[in-house]
Amino acid sequence: MPADNALLADPYSSRIGTQWEIAPRRDPVLWDPEAQGPLNPNQLETFESWGYFPFPKLISSDRAKSLLAEATHLQESLPPDLDHVISEPSSREIRSIFRVHQDNEAFADVCRDDSIVSIARQILGSEVYLHQSRINFKPGFQGKEFFWHSDFETWHVEDGMPRMRAVSISISLTANTAYNGPLMLVRGSHQSYVRCVGETPDEHFRSSLKKQEFGVPNREALSLLAEQGEIVAPTGAPGSAVMFDCNTMHASASNLSPYPRTNLFLVFNSVENELRTPFGGTPPRPRFLSYRP
Amino acid sequence: MPADNALLADPYSSRIGTQWEIAPRRDPVLWDPEAQGPLNPNQLETFESWGYFPFPKLISSDRAKSLLAEATHLQESLPPDLDHVISEPSSREIRSIFRVHQDNEAFADVCRDDSIVSIARQILGSEVYLHQSRINFKPGFQGKEFFWHSDFETWHVEDGMPRMRAVSISISLTANTAYNGPLMLVRGSHQSYVRCVGETPDEHFRSSLKKQEFGVPNREALSLLAEQGEIVAPTGAPGSAVMFDCNTMHASASNLSPYPRTNLFLVFNSVENELRTPFGGTPPRPRFLSYRP
Numbered sequence: 001m002p003a004d005n006a007l008l009a010d011p012y013s014s015r016i017g018t019q020w021e022i023a024p025r026r027d028p029v030l031w032d033p034e035a036q037g038p039l040n041p042n043q044l045e046t047f048e049s050w051g052y053f054p055f056p057k058l059i060s061s062d063r064a065k066s067l068l069a070e071a072t073h074l075q076e077s078l079p080p081d082l083d084h085v086i087s088e089p090s091s092r093e094i095r096s097i098f099r100v101h102q103d104n105e106a107f108a109d110v111c112r113d114d115s116i117v118s119i120a121r122q123i124l125g126s127e128v129y130l131h132q133s134r135i136n137f138k139p140g141f142q143g144k145e146f147f148w149h150s151d152f153e154t155w156h157v158e159d160g161m162p163r164m165r166a167v168s169i170s171i172s173l174t175a176n177t178a179y180n181g182p183l184m185l186v187r188g189s190h191q192s193y194v195r196c197v198g199e200t201p202d203e204h205f206r207s208s209l210k211k212q213e214f215g216v217p218n219r220e221a222l223s224l225l226a227e228q229g230e231i232v233a234p235t236g237a238p239g240s241a242v243m244f245d246c247n248t249m250h251a252s253a254s255n256l257s258p259y260p261r262t263n264l265f266l267v268f269n270s271v272e273n274e275l276r277t278p279f280g281g282t283p284p285r286p287r288f289l290s291y292r293p
Numbered sequence: 294m295p296a297d298n299a300l301l302a303d304p305y306s307s308r309i310g311t312q313w314e315i316a317p318r319r320d321p322v323l324w325d326p327e328a329q330g331p332l333n334p335n336q337l338e339t340f341e342s343w344g345y346f347p348f349p350k351l352i353s354s355d356r357a358k359s360l361l362a363e364a365t366h367l368q369e370s371l372p373p374d375l376d377h378v379i380s381e382p383s384s385r386e387i388r389s390i391f392r393v394h395q396d397n398e399a400f401a402d403v404c405r406d407d408s409i410v411s412i413a414r415q416i417l418g419s420e421v422y423l424h425q426s427r428i429n430f431k432p433g434f435q436g437k438e439f440f441w442h443s444d445f446e447t448w449h450v451e452d453g454m455p456r457m458r459a460v461s462i463s464i465s466l467t468a469n470t471a472y473n474g475p476l477m478l479v480r481g482s483h484q485s486y487v488r489c490v491g492e493t494p495d496e497h498f499r500s501s502l503k504k505q506e507f508g509v510p511n512r513e514a515l516s517l518l519a520e521q522g523e524i525v526a527p528t529g530a531p532g533s534a535v536m537f538d539c540n541t542m543h544a545s546a547s548n549l550s551p552y553p554r555t556n557l558f559l560v561f562n563s564v565e566n567e568l569r570t571p572f573g574g575t576p577p578r579p580r581f582l583s584y585r586p
Contacts, residue, residue, distance in 0.1 A: 141512050145547060178471050179524045184549070219434050223551040231472045231550055253546050254438060256477070257524055258516040 010279050012156045012164075014195045020218045021195040022225070027164040029190060029245055030123055031270070037122025038115065047123060051190030052244035054234035058116065058171060064238035068173040070106045071097075071135045071262055078103075084288040088144055089210040094137055095144070096209060099288040100264070101133045110171070111266055119243060120167050120268035131155075131166055131269040131291055135173075137262050138181050143255035145181065147212060148222050150189075151267070152246040153196060154215050157280035158204065159290035164190075165273040166246040171264040176235050181255035183242055183263075186222075188229035189249035194221045205285050217249065225249055303572050305449045305457075307488045313511045314488040315518070320457040322483060322538055323416060324563070330415025331408065340416060344483030345537035347527035351409065351464060357531035361466040363399045364390075364428045364555055371396075377581035381437055382503040387430055388437070389502060392581040393557070394426045403464070404559055412536060413460050413561035424448075424459055424562040424584055428466075430555050431474050436548035438474065440505060441515050443482075444560070445539040446489060447508050450573035451497065452583035457483075458566040459539040464557040469528050474548035476535055476556075479515075481522035482542035487514045493573050498582060510542065518542055 011026045029048045039047070047053040059067075075094050080087045084098040100107040110116065111130050120128045137143070151168060155161040176182040194217040201207075204214055234242050244250065246267070255261055269275075275292050278284055284292070304319045322341045332340070340346040352360075368387050373380045377391040393400040403409065404423050413421045430436070444461060448454040469475040487510040494500075497507055527535050537543065539560070548554055562568075568585050571577055577585070 141515070145549060147549065177524075178526065179477060179546075181546075184472060219551065222434070226551045231470075233471065251549050253472075253474075253549050256438060256440065256544050256546050258512065258519045 012193055013279065014153050014157050015198050015200055015215060015280055018197055020197050020221055022221055023193045023195060025164060025191050025193055025247065030125065031165060032125025035122045035125045037118050039119060039122055047243070050187045051248035052185050052242055054236065055241040055243065056236055057239050058241035059110070059239045061237060061239045064171070064173050067106055067110065067264060068238065068262060070104055071173055071264070074100065074104065074135070075137060083286060086209045093139065093142070096134050096136050098132070098134045100135055101130060107133065107264070110264065116169065117268065123167050124165055124268070124270040127271045128268040129271055129291070129293055131267040132289060134265045135262065136265055137260065138252070138255045139260050140180070140255060140258040143181055143261060145254045146252045148217060148249055148251040149212060149215065150194065150217070150247045150249055153194070155246065155290065157215060158200060158278050158282060158285055160276040160278040160284060161269065161273060162276055163273050164245065164247045166267055166269040167243055168246060168265065168267045169241055169243045171241040171266070172236055172238055173262045173264055174260055175237055176240065176261055176263070177257070177259065178233065178235055179257040180259045180261040181253045182233045182235050182261065184231055184233045184251050184253070185244060186225050186229045186249040187232055189225045190245040190247045192225060193247060194225070200280050200282050202282070204282070205289060222249070305486055306572065307446050307450050308491050308493055308508060308573055311490055313490050313514055315514055316486045316488060318457060318484050318486055318540065323418065324458060325418025328415045328418045330411050332412060332415055340536070343480050344541035345478050345535055347529065348534040348536070349529055350532050351534035352403070352532045354530060354532045357464070357466050360399055360403065360557060361531065361555055363397055364466055364557070367393065367397065367428070368430060376579060379502045386432065386435070389427050389429050391425065391427045393428055394423060400426065400557065403557065409462065410561065416460055417458055417561070417563040419563045419565050421561040421563055422584070422586055424560040425582060427558045428555065429558055430553065431545070431548045432553050433473070433548060433551040436474055436554060438547045439545045441510055441542055441544040442505060442508065443487065443510070443540045443542055446487070448539065448583065450508060451493060451571050451575060451578055453569040453571040453577060454562065454566060455569055456566050457538065457540045459560055459562040460536055461539060461558065461560045462534055462536045464534040464559070465529055465531055466555045466557055467553055468530055469533065469554055469556070470550070470552065471526065471528055472550040473552045473554040474546045475526045475528050475554065477524055477526045477544050477546070478537060479518050479522045479542040480525055482518045483538040483540045485518060486540060493575050495575070497575070498578050515542070
């Protein structure tokens with residue numbers, strides 16, 4: 001148990017004992033309901049209630065196709081032993097490439113595209129910056145699962161993100177179907193914070209990006225959230241996207257289909273929610289995982 | 294390579310070299326198109342064209358519920374080291390229980406239920422017998438996948454089933470949803486026979502029932518079948534079912550949801566298709582896997 005009073009007072013403390021808990025969210029979902037932007041009031045209300053919003057066509061299919069070609073090029077040309085290139089748990093096959101906006105002009109363009117960034121600004125009620133960018137590859141027949149997790153739990157504990165004031169967006173570069181391991185979310189789960197059991201090992205990110213074993217919610221908590229909400233898996237053509245709150249519980253199954261699932265994943269954080277010392281007491285993770293302006 | 298001419302002449306030879314092949318099916322799907330039974334002409338035509346047929350309600354939900362209670366009782370009471378009780382690849386958790394019609398009167402009743410058996414008789418155009426019965430448990434959060442396979446390939450090579458004249462039926466004892474690893478099938482794949490690469494190890498069934506590594510179709514073949522057909526995953530409430538041809542390519546993904554997927558799986562073989570010496574040259578598998586009347 002931590003001795004630090006500040007840590008005990010943290011509303012989002014986690015991994016500090018053997019007890020799990022479902023605690024209420026202490027932050028708004030829409031930080032400025034009057035904020036102007038691309039979403040209409042119905043869409044904003046849906047995002048607030050569900051914790052996510054699906055876009056059938058966030059970018060054009062031509063642009064998605066061209067980004068897929070860039071992603072494939074990076075996958076084939078980057079050495080898999082770079083820190084920001086993550087391989088599968090039991091092979092050297094590339095699972096994720098981080099900070100793609102730094103390596104590639106086409107991805108950088110998406111990350112500053114006002115039609116996307118303005119949605120994040122509208123939800124978070126402030127200027128935003130790019131906290132993380134990555135490509136997730138889930139190859140046909142063999143792409144492995146991502147177990148249920150709240151991104152915010154990790155970003156809070158391991159990266160020092162103070163409040164739930166960030167949004168993620170997953171943009172489909174290939175079709176996301178019911179059969180190739182699409183993103184699954186628990187509707188409404190963003191309103192609950194699951195304190196996880198256990199401590200954070202040193203340099204946890206080196207294994208957690210392959211297969212997360214700490215900061216994983218327990219099964220009782222997940223069952224309760226799924227009973228209160230509903231599991232959904234928005235699917236869509238290349239160019240479709242799902243924007244979701246940083247605390248929405250999500251996962252994705254393995255990909256047994258012949259069709260790869262390749263998604264571009266961007267995280268925007270509010271400039272009023274800048275990272276501090278990690279709340280879990282470990283050193284900050286590398287900048288490719290959690291950018292500090 | 295086998296020296297035996299009879300084996301070379303086998304239209305469904307498989308695992309005899311390093312080459313794969315997609316060969317045409319040499320058998321009808323409906324063995325007597327005039328056969329009378331519960332399916333109407335449209336339903337028969339659908340089965341013939343797709344290689345499967347979904348039943349929204351094959352048995353009542355009350356009966357499914359009571360069978361689920363029996364299945365759970367067996368799971369809790371049978372020692373996991375019995376030959377016909379199969380555990381998960383990396384734990385002692387029970388994955389499948391075979392020959393459930395011998396151990397339990399409620400399952401025996403389903404296996405001789407004329408409303409079910411008569412469908413198999415109608416499709417296979419003859420009297421039938423029960424080739425195999427099993428319960429497949431896929432527990433929430435951790436149920437593992439079954440990779441793509443044609444049951445007939447194994448039944449032919451390892452069990453000596455001569456022709457494609459058997460049907461399987463998977464009856465949902467829990468809801469089968471898009472999120473708990475439902476049965477996936479490749480529509481139309483029953484018309485193609487994929488010869489697999491490799492040999493059959495001794496006592497292959499001891500590992501293949503946990504995780505199959507031989508008699509597995511290669512990725513090129515699966516991609517071609519999926520391009521010609523379409524991947525489908527019929528879902529349904531407890532009591533729903535899918536009947537499918539013995540050669541329809543199928544799989545099921547892992548179960549990340551909190552909800553177990555428990556199915557009763559029955560195989561009916563035509564009495565005119567009795568088992569012979571296995572075509573792959575290995576000794577016959579145990580009777581709990583492939584009954585010999």
